[in-house]
Amino acid sequence: xxxxxxxSKVYGKxxxxxxxxxxxNKGEIYGLLGxxxxxxxxxxxxxxTAITPSSGEATxxxxxxxxxxxxxxxxxxxxxxxxxxxxxxxxxxxxxxxxSLYGIDNEELFHELMKTYKIDHFVNKRSGDLSGxxxxxxxxxxxxxxDPDILLLDEPTAGIDxxxxxxxxxxxxxxxxxGKTLFVTTHYxxxxxxxxxxxxxxxxxxxxxGSPDEIRHSxxxxxxxxxxxxxxxxxxxxLDRKEEIRLINQYGEELRFVVxxxxxxxxxxxxxxxxxxxxxxxxxxxxxxxxxxxxxxQEEM
Amino acid sequence: MKSIIPFxxxxxxxxxxxxxxIGFLIFMPIMLMILFGYGLxxxxxxxxxxxxxxxxxxxxxxxxxxxxxxxxxELYEVSTKEGIEEExxxxxxxxxxxxDKTFSKLLTDNAQPHVVFYVDGTMPSLTTAMRNKxxxxxxxxxxxxxxxxxxxxxxxxxxxxxxxxxxxxxxNPDEKETWFFLPGVIGVLIMQIALIxxxxxxxxxxxxxxxxxxxxxxxxxxxxxxxxxxxxVLISLFEFYFIxxxxxxxxxxxxxxxxxxxxxxxxxVYTASMISLGLLISTxxxxxxxxxxxxxxxxxxxxxxxxxxxxxEAMHEYIRPIAYMIPFTYFVExxxxxxxxxxxxxxxxxxxxxxxxxxxxxxxxxxxKFKRITQ
Numbered sequence: 001x002x003x004x005x006x007x008s009k010v011y012g013k014x015x016x017x018x019x020x021x022x023x024x025n026k027g028e029i030y031g032l033l034g035x036x037x038x039x040x041x042x043x044x045x046x047x048x049t050a051i052t053p054s055s056g057e058a059t060x061x062x063x064x065x066x067x068x069x070x071x072x073x074x075x076x077x078x079x080x081x082x083x084x085x086x087x088x089x090x091x092x093x094x095x096x097x098x099x100s101l102y103g104i105d106n107e108e109l110f111h112e113l114m115k116t117y118k119i120d121h122f123v124n125k126r127s128g129d130l131s132g133x134x135x136x137x138x139x140x141x142x143x144x145x146x147d148p149d150i151l152l153l154d155e156p157t158a159g160i161d162x163x164x165x166x167x168x169x170x171x172x173x174x175x176x177x178x179g180k181t182l183f184v185t186t187h188y189x190x191x192x193x194x195x196x197x198x199x200x201x202x203x204x205x206x207x208x209x210g211s212p213d214e215i216r217h218s219x220x221x222x223x224x225x226x227x228x229x230x231x232x233x234x235x236x237x238x239l240d241r242k243e244e245i246r247l248i249n250q251y252g253e254e255l256r257f258v259v260x261x262x263x264x265x266x267x268x269x270x271x272x273x274x275x276x277x278x279x280x281x282x283x284x285x286x287x288x289x290x291x292x293x294x295x296x297x298q299e300e301m
Numbered sequence: 302m303k304s305i306i307p308f309x310x311x312x313x314x315x316x317x318x319x320x321x322x323i324g325f326l327i328f329m330p331i332m333l334m335i336l337f338g339y340g341l342x343x344x345x346x347x348x349x350x351x352x353x354x355x356x357x358x359x360x361x362x363x364x365x366x367x368x369x370x371x372x373x374x375e376l377y378e379v380s381t382k383e384g385i386e387e388e389x390x391x392x393x394x395x396x397x398x399x400x401d402k403t404f405s406k407l408l409t410d411n412a413q414p415h416v417v418f419y420v421d422g423t424m425p426s427l428t429t430a431m432r433n434k435x436x437x438x439x440x441x442x443x444x445x446x447x448x449x450x451x452x453x454x455x456x457x458x459x460x461x462x463x464x465x466x467x468x469x470x471x472x473n474p475d476e477k478e479t480w481f482f483l484p485g486v487i488g489v490l491i492m493q494i495a496l497i498x499x500x501x502x503x504x505x506x507x508x509x510x511x512x513x514x515x516x517x518x519x520x521x522x523x524x525x526x527x528x529x530x531x532x533x534v535l536i537s538l539f540e541f542y543f544i545x546x547x548x549x550x551x552x553x554x555x556x557x558x559x560x561x562x563x564x565x566x567x568x569x570v571y572t573a574s575m576i577s578l579g580l581l582i583s584t585x586x587x588x589x590x591x592x593x594x595x596x597x598x599x600x601x602x603x604x605x606x607x608x609x610x611x612x613x614e615a616m617h618e619y620i621r622p623i624a625y626m627i628p629f630t631y632f633v634e635x636x637x638x639x640x641x642x643x644x645x646x647x648x649x650x651x652x653x654x655x656x657x658x659x660x661x662x663x664x665x666x667x668x669x670k671f672k673r674i675t676q
Contacts, residue, residue: 048517070519076517078514078517080514083510083514084512084513084514084515085511098518102519103519
């Protein structure tokens with residue numbers, strides 16, 4: 001559904017997106033993961049035809065991004081990061097306005113969508129008075145009235161509570177099951193884990209791509225250990241310098257070590273001992289997406 | 302109390318980081334100082350004066366030469382007495398002089414001939430100033446050579462004034478200030494609506510991120526701009542006729558039937574020029590605040606320099622060209638022409654063309670700029 005080949009975006013001397021490649025199949029949820037300023041929004045804006053890529057090739061729904069942007073506009077729905085809704089307009093007025101841009105005037109459809117997205121009790125409420133979760137539902141409806149094949153969602157759940165986030169993801173899955181192709185940017189790991197396929201973008205380069213499982217396995221030459229004990233304050237600082245230790249990540253009183261296989265469990269235990277007063281045990285774990293994310297991001301830095 | 306200083310400091314840092322605002326804070330006072338210090342005067346200079354000299358004598362030349370030398374009037378010849386009024390009606394001249402062919406004969410006969418001095422009454426402050434300057438027409442420099450003693454007949458009484466100057470105020474004979482101000486007020490109000498409302502409209506879409514959403518929709522950029530401007534055009538047009546109606550019903554501003562066509566055309570081209578300027582402001586501004594400042598930056602000099610309050614004829618010669626770069630100048634000229642001088646539309650092709658050209662220029666510039674910000 002989406003084919004991107006060597007796409008770049010250059011602003012002046014700055015290469016914001018550097019020759020990236022990926023493919024997204026119909027009915028798939030594809031996640032573009034990366035830290036802030038990695039080029040995620042630039043990428044999704046190029047796919048949304050809001051900006052033109054500087055070079056490369058790309059097709060959306062078999063239409064050329066460079067020569068057929070106007071045809072593409074009819075086949076995509078885009079929800080920008082700070083989705084633009086008119087605060088002074090009510091829920092239904094926003095829907096009517098955005099639908100009218102596509103020549104759609106179908107009150108029955110609008111009400112059906114509001115019902116599906118459970119916003120029908122706010123029909124005449126000003127969108128400026130809606131909470132974050134409902135605003136996103138409304139933005140989603142506004143992007144869906146013309147029944148697009150591809151949905152482009154830029155950070156669709158940023159700043160949203162976990163319950164609402166789940167509700168939104170259930171909706172995304174439903175859309176994918178109904179044959180829509182979803183392209184989602186995010187920096188939430190658990191969100192990336194929900195995608196069928198993901199690409200890691202860092203400083204404009206795709207540094208890894210595949211299914212979440214495949215990505216996790218990209219750290220397979222490493223072991224992951226958990227330390228649950230009271231440790232001295234300079235432990236992280238001192239051990240971070242060791243070459244074999246790729247990553248130390250702290251979660252409350254728990255430390256996660258991602259270490260090269262060349263360093264055995266016993267060796268790591270010895271390294272940690274001076275900083276821990278009590279008896280402790282290292283638990284074996286498996287890499288999660290965050291480990292990969294931080295490891296890949298640090299490599300670039 | 303303790304937190305006032307750090308808070309004020311933070312505000313100052315924010316102000317400092319907004320280059321356009323600094324520009325505004327620095328250039329606005331400089332501009333106003335220059336305008337009031339050097340540019341704006343109430344004393345006219347180089348006022349165009351159409352004359353007819355049917356006498357073509359040494360004496361009539363004396364009058365013209367003295368007028369010219371004083372520097373207030375710039376004389377040029379027309380062929381008939383009616384031609385003088387026509388030139389003033391068309392706005393080519395602000396004053397006129399008529400010397401009859403019997404002038405020198407009556408003068409030498411001590412019969413006190415009359416010379417007619419015409420002034421345009423549409424701008425009372427200019428009218429008064431021109432009247433004051435008309436003394437060059439019959440001061441001592443001129444009249445010293447005009448006393449004729451008949452040695453054979455010593456009983457002849459020599460009049461104190463060898464000739465009489467008749468002043469004729471054209472078009473607004475009562476020199477009503479409201480006739481002069483009110484038509485211009487229409488232009489000021491439309492300028493405000495267009496520059497402030499339309500000026501903040503595109504940038505508002507940008508600030509609320511709705512522009513992004515529109516750009517990816519099938520809405521074309523031209524449709525966007527036209528759709529954006531249409532309501533403001535309607536409001537401005539309504540405003541135009543509404544104030545005109547008030548002026549006519551409450552202040553007895555004349556609306557001659559000959560002016561209707563011109564008024565319709567004027568409302569369209571002036572509104573178009575202002576809305577397109579507002580659009581341009583909106584596309585070059587990053588925030589609504591900047592757009593507001595830019596709008597004020599345009600409105601103030603427009604009001605001061607357009608001949609709305611201060612006559613262009615009284616401006617410094619370096620400032621005068623700026624007046625002709627302001628659309629409002631042409632509006633003032635046209636509306637006073639149509640309503641007060643009953644100038645025909647066809648006699649004001651240049652100001653109409655200027656307004657049309659401004660509209661085109663501003664529209665093209667804003668489309669170019671808009672395309673650039675959406676790349």
